[in-house]
Amino acid sequence: MPAGDEGCPTGRTRLAAGAVVTGDAAGSIWRPGVVDIDGGRIVHVGPSSSAPEHHGRTVACPGLVMPGLVNTHGHSPMTLLRGVGEGLPLDRWLRHAIWPREAHLTPEDVFWGMTLGCGEMLRCGVTTSCETYFHDTAVVDAVVEAGMRCLVTPGILDIPGTGPGRGWRAMLDAAGELHAEADGRAGLVSVGLGPHAAYTLPVEALTAAGRLARELDTILTIHLAETASEDHQLQAEHSMTVPALLDEIGVLDARVLAAHAVWLTDADIALLAERRVAVAHCPQSNAKLGSGIARLVDLLQAGVTVGLGTDGPASNNDLDLWEELRLAPLLARARAADASVIDAVSAFGLATRGGAAALGIDAGVLAPGRLADVVHVRTDDPRFVPVLADADLMAHLVWSSASHLVADVWVGGRQVVAAGVCTSVDTVEAARQVQARAARLAAAVGR
Numbered sequence: 001m002p003a004g005d006e007g008c009p010t011g012r013t014r015l016a017a018g019a020v021v022t023g024d025a026a027g028s029i030w031r032p033g034v035v036d037i038d039g040g041r042i043v044h045v046g047p048s049s050s051a052p053e054h055h056g057r058t059v060a061c062p063g064l065v066m067p068g069l070v071n072t073h074g075h076s077p078m079t080l081l082r083g084v085g086e087g088l089p090l091d092r093w094l095r096h097a098i099w100p101r102e103a104h105l106t107p108e109d110v111f112w113g114m115t116l117g118c119g120e121m122l123r124c125g126v127t128t129s130c131e132t133y134f135h136d137t138a139v140v141d142a143v144v145e146a147g148m149r150c151l152v153t154p155g156i157l158d159i160p161g162t163g164p165g166r167g168w169r170a171m172l173d174a175a176g177e178l179h180a181e182a183d184g185r186a187g188l189v190s191v192g193l194g195p196h197a198a199y200t201l202p203v204e205a206l207t208a209a210g211r212l213a214r215e216l217d218t219i220l221t222i223h224l225a226e227t228a229s230e231d232h233q234l235q236a237e238h239s240m241t242v243p244a245l246l247d248e249i250g251v252l253d254a255r256v257l258a259a260h261a262v263w264l265t266d267a268d269i270a271l272l273a274e275r276r277v278a279v280a281h282c283p284q285s286n287a288k289l290g291s292g293i294a295r296l297v298d299l300l301q302a303g304v305t306v307g308l309g310t311d312g313p314a315s316n317n318d319l320d321l322w323e324e325l326r327l328a329p330l331l332a333r334a335r336a337a338d339a340s341v342i343d344a345v346s347a348f349g350l351a352t353r354g355g356a357a358a359l360g361i362d363a364g365v366l367a368p369g370r371l372a373d374v375v376h377v378r379t380d381d382p383r384f385v386p387v388l389a390d391a392d393l394m395a396h397l398v399w400s401s402a403s404h405l406v407a408d409v410w411v412g413g414r415q416v417v418a419a420g421v422c423t424s425v426d427t428v429e430a431a432r433q434v435q436a437r438a439a440r441l442a443a444a445v446g447r
Contacts (some may be wrong), residue, residue, distance in 0.1 A: 070129025070355025073309025076117030
C-alpha cells in the first residue's frame, strides 16, 4: 500500500477531542485527549493534560475522535444497480439481474457510480475501501478526486457477451498494466488483483492470477465459499474444497483476502490461518442474499485476520459500515448462543484495525506513525447517554451509534467531511448522473 503522504496537507494540526478512542487492542481511550497530525500522519496521541506544546492549528472535536472505518470488500460503482434483482439468490441474481446490465457499462458510468459510492462512504466515516469492479481507471480517477483511500482490485472473469477485453486473460493483463500505471497514485491508491471466484474461473486462470500477485507482491482478493452450493462441482472434480484447491495451485502463496468465507470446514479455517489469508466478513450482504452466516468466532479463534465489508450496494443495499459493525457481533453471538464471544473492543476492531491489517495499510489505530485517517463522531445524542466509564463509550460506539452522528472526516490529514457534509464530492451531481445512467442500463436489458 502507498505510504499515504503524497499531496497531504503540510503544517501541524491538533484535534482536541472530548475523547480519543484509539482503536488499539486494549481499547485505550483518552478523556479528554488530543491527536496531532503532520504531513498526513499522526505524530502524537494522548491525554490533553500531558499534550506537548502546540503552535499549529487546533480543531475542536467536542465529541469523540476514532480511526476511520475500513471497508474490506466492496463493489461501490454498483450504486448504479442498487435494488436490482431483489429477492433472488446469488447465482440467479448475478446471471439474470447483474451481469446483463454490467455488459452495457461504460467507463463514465463506473466513474459516476464510484463517485457516488465515495460520497456515501466518506459521509459514513469510511476512509478506505477495497474495490473490485471493471473499468478500473475510472474507479481510480473517482477515488482520487474524492480524496478517499482505496485498494483497487480489478475484476477478472469471463464476462457474458462478446467483444474485446471480456476474457479473463485480457482482464488479467489489464490489471497488471493498471498496477504499473496507478499503484501509489496520489498516495491514496494501491492496485491488486480481483479474480472473481473459483466457480467462475478455470484453474488455469486462478493459477495465473496467483502467479501475477506474487510477482507484483500485491493483494489478491477472491470471493470464497460465499454459498453452500457454489463449490459442489469443483469438489466433485478435484476431491477437495476450494481453499485446499487454491493452496494446491499456489494461489495462497500470495497475499490473499478472501471475501465472504461463509461455508468453511474446520480444515479450511485452519488452512486460512496457516497461510495467513485474511477474510472480508460481509454479514449484511450474506444475510440479504440468504447465503448464510460466517463462522466469525471460529475464524478469530484460529488467528485469522478479519475485517468487515459491505459488499456492493446492489446486495446490501448501502455502504454504511456502521451497520456491519453492529450486525457482525450480533450474528456471532446468536450463532454461538453466547453473549460473551465478541466484546465491544473486538467488534470495533473488525471495522478499524482488522480491516487495515487485512488491506495492509498503516491505519485503523490512532497512534504515532499511522496514517491520519480520523473520524469525529458527535456524542451529544441520547444514544451516548449515560457515560460513567471509558468502557461505556466503546459500548455505545458498537451497539448504539450510527453513521448520522459522523461530523467530520480526515483522510491523510485532509478534511473531506465537515459538519456532516462531504466536501470532496458533489453528491447532488453524482446522484443525478447515477439516476440517469441507471435508467439507461435498465432500458438496455428490457427491464
